Amino acid sequence: MADPMRIRANMVDGKVEVKVLMAHEMETGQRKDSKGATIPAWFIQSVTASHNGKTVLDAQWGPAVSKNPFLSFRFAGGKPGEKVSVTWTDNKGEKRTDEATIS
Amino acid sequence: MTAMPNLEQNIVNPLSHETEEENTMSMNRRHFLKGTSGATVMALAASAGLLGAGAAEASTWNENAFKAKNLNETVKALGGQTATESKDITITSPDIAENGAVVPVSVSSKLANVESMSILVEKNPNSLAASFNIPQGTEAFVSTRVKMGQTSNVHAVVKAGGQYYYATKEIKVTLGGCGG
Numbered sequence: 437m438a439d440p441m442r443i444r445a446n447m448v449d450g451k452v453e454v455k456v457l458m459a460h461e462m463e464t465g466q467r468k469d470s471k472g473a474t475i476p477a478w479f480i481q482s483v484t485a486s487h488n489g490k491t492v493l494d495a496q497w498g499p500a501v502s503k504n505p506f507l508s509f510r511f512a513g514g515k516p517g518e519k520v521s522v523t524w525t526d527n528k529g530e531k532r533t534d535e536a537t538i539s
Numbered sequence: 540m541t542a543m544p545n546l547e548q549n550i551v552n553p554l555s556h557e558t559e560e561e562n563t564m565s566m567n568r569r570h571f572l573k574g575t576s577g578a579t580v581m582a583l584a585a586s587a588g589l590l591g592a593g594a595a596e597a598s599t600w601n602e603n604a605f606k607a608k609n610l611n612e613t614v615k616a617l618g619g620q621t622a623t624e625s626k627d628i629t630i631t632s633p634d635i636a637e638n639g640a641v642v643p644v645s646v647s648s649k650l651a652n653v654e655s656m657s658i659l660v661e662k663n664p665n666s667l668a669a670s671f672n673i674p675q676g677t678e679a680f681v682s683t684r685v686k687m688g689q690t691s692n693v694h695a696v697v698k699a700g701g702q703y704y705y706a707t708k709e710i711k712v713t714l715g716g717c718g719g
Contacts, residue, residue, distance in 0.1 A: 451678060462686075463693055464686070465683065466664060472602070481600045482600060490674070490676075491672060491674055492674060492676065492677050493672070493673070493674070493677055494671070494672040494674070495669060495670065495671045495672070495681075496599075496601055496604075496669070496670045496671075497543075497668070497669045497670075498605040498606075498665060498667055498668055498669065499665075499686075500660060500663050500665070500667075500668035500684060500685050500686050500687075501655050501669050501684070501685055502640060502641045502642070502683075502684040502685055502686055503640065503641075505683065505684065506643075506680035506682075506683055506684050507681070507682070507683050508645075508681070508683070509671075509677060509678070509680060509681050510677070510678040510680055511676055511677040512676045512678070512679065514678070521542075527600075530674055536667070
């Protein structure tokens, strides 16, 4: 099971600023181990953020996103106390969803 | 690319299919050959890692876009024809990135009706790093961190009102992050 994401959602100038830090190897599939065998790719392919059941950001990633990915974005229409949830899915089909309260 | 400095030495991946035993190797080979034509086998082998076991499951993942090698190919794979250069797209990043494995890149746009934003690194093995759909109500701004193998132009491709626009910024890398 993957480690939880760290999510912060703060009101900034009337919008909700979301910052997410995910725990993931983001292996490119281009590297070799010490024996010269290619290390298989393992990376987050899709990220979806939603607020009150509405998708506020939807991303597709390749292996060129850095290890332990960081993501930040802003959306309108959120209020303090409401929840923002973020889900990622990697190329092995593993998923993780975490939630944060807007403050 | 294979000789990139390895930031984490001695990686042991228990999920690696590849062992030195020939049996396992030939099993893998058969697995590859199944369902692919001979002509694509080399290409598959080259990007074997990219086509990991779960790749087929994520059906919405735009595999072609992530295989594209340059700006034009990527724009086409994303569904556009050509992209027009635009001054209304801003790429915020350091001019010189010390560590190519972690290069902070932000993209924002003043264009109206932004639908999607993508970040491309021209000289990476595959250009497209990340693509974001921006629904209404979400600001045309994303910030993330990408890997860069070497000093390269970074493009931001923005789809706005059905048209594709791009902006370019060169980021110098002192330590490659492709292998890291």
